[in-house]
Amino acid sequence: MRNHLMAIVSALAILGSLGTAGQEEMGRFTPRLRGAVPRGAVTRSIEEKLSEFISVRDFGARADAMDREDASVSAGQVRLRCPSAAFTAGDQGKVISVSGAAGPNRPLISTIARVVGSGEVDMADAARVTVDHANVAWGSDDTRAFQIALDNQKNVGAVHVPAGRYLISSIVIPASTTLWGMSPRFVTLIGIGGAPAMVTDDGNATGVGLSGMTVEGGEKGYDALIRIGYKLPFGTEGLITNVKARDNAGTCIAIRANVAILQNNYTINCGESLRLDGEANLVDNFSAVRSYKYGIHVTGVGNVFRYTEIEAPMQGSIPIFAERGPNTFYTPIISLPANTTIPDLIVIAQATGPVSVHDAFVGTKPGSAWQWLVRDGSQNAITPAQYTAGATTFVALGSTVRIR
Numbered sequence: 001m002r003n004h005l006m007a008i009v010s011a012l013a014i015l016g017s018l019g020t021a022g023q024e025e026m027g028r029f030t031p032r033l034r035g036a037v038p039r040g041a042v043t044r045s046i047e048e049k050l051s052e053f054i055s056v057r058d059f060g061a062r063a064d065a066m067d068r069e070d071a072s073v074s075a076g077q078v079r080l081r082c083p084s085a086a087f088t089a090g091d092q093g094k095v096i097s098v099s100g101a102a103g104p105n106r107p108l109i110s111t112i113a114r115v116v117g118s119g120e121v122d123m124a125d126a127a128r129v130t131v132d133h134a135n136v137a138w139g140s141d142d143t144r145a146f147q148i149a150l151d152n153q154k155n156v157g158a159v160h161v162p163a164g165r166y167l168i169s170s171i172v173i174p175a176s177t178t179l180w181g182m183s184p185r186f187v188t189l190i191g192i193g194g195a196p197a198m199v200t201d202d203g204n205a206t207g208v209g210l211s212g213m214t215v216e217g218g219e220k221g222y223d224a225l226i227r228i229g230y231k232l233p234f235g236t237e238g239l240i241t242n243v244k245a246r247d248n249a250g251t252c253i254a255i256r257a258n259v260a261i262l263q264n265n266y267t268i269n270c271g272e273s274l275r276l277d278g279e280a281n282l283v284d285n286f287s288a289v290r291s292y293k294y295g296i297h298v299t300g301v302g303n304v305f306r307y308t309e310i311e312a313p314m315q316g317s318i319p320i321f322a323e324r325g326p327n328t329f330y331t332p333i334i335s336l337p338a339n340t341t342i343p344d345l346i347v348i349a350q351a352t353g354p355v356s357v358h359d360a361f362v363g364t365k366p367g368s369a370w371q372w373l374v375r376d377g378s379q380n381a382i383t384p385a386q387y388t389a390g391a392t393t394f395v396a397l398g399s400t401v402r403i404r
Contacts, residue, residue, distance in 0.1 A: 063164025
């Protein structure tokens, strides 16, 4: 409450000094546009306007997270070295998380006990494993601020995340609640680790929304960075849009949904970029860069994928893996890096229904190769035109499959 009142006082001071709004009495203002009051504008209180949305900053989020990729620490030691870090005295007491320093795919989560220099700190806990060039993240733990804000808006609205970099372990988005930021370019959630999922739901995923931010795992051992709908699937109100998820050996985005929309999302450096379990969902404009196992892994039926791009799948990975059909892919683009061999471009695992691919495009580089363009569950190669075996039908329509 105190933070909210302070925000109101600050807003009054700002509005009193700017020409974009005219303050008519204490706590009241009329919006102005280029010096004139727009036709139809009404006088409203500052408190009423500010209460239209809740920000994580209203509940104490600090947005002071930092991360680097050149940390090193020896097993049994507390001294961490990170030449690019620029630690300051103010970092003492903040949370620090070092990928792999507690074991394979397990972060060491500790606090900064002492700042030795700009590139060195002593942690409160010793590393269990020696790591070199590891990801390290540090800052104020904003998890509690995010969760209180989300819980206050449960079933009633949205929580805004202002521009900044926030350190969190795991947050739960309640039903009928949206967590939204301005853009993945300006809002970043940086993972501490220590939980199965970085962003998840409370068991009722109806109407859960996530928009306008980067979710960065930093190889902190999450099973999934974003994991929504695995107790109760979310449906038509569910929307994941304009989200970038990156740097996780597990899954980046895992959604169990029916009639949901995933739009304008992007992943990079993921074991499994997108896992979609459920039926009749729309995935529109999805891009996966550097997938180590699967680019798109779909287990449900009746899903539609439009304008998906699997760029630079890593050695031995499968760009598109459809466990069953029917599912439809419109204009999928698969771009192979140089000197990379993958088993197959598209795999259909079970003969349960048709999988249609319209206007697929495969871009190759020198030394890139794959065994089959499409392979079904019987390990048969499928031609680009049409292949039918039992209940499984693969159809490439439009301009067929183009390979460059």
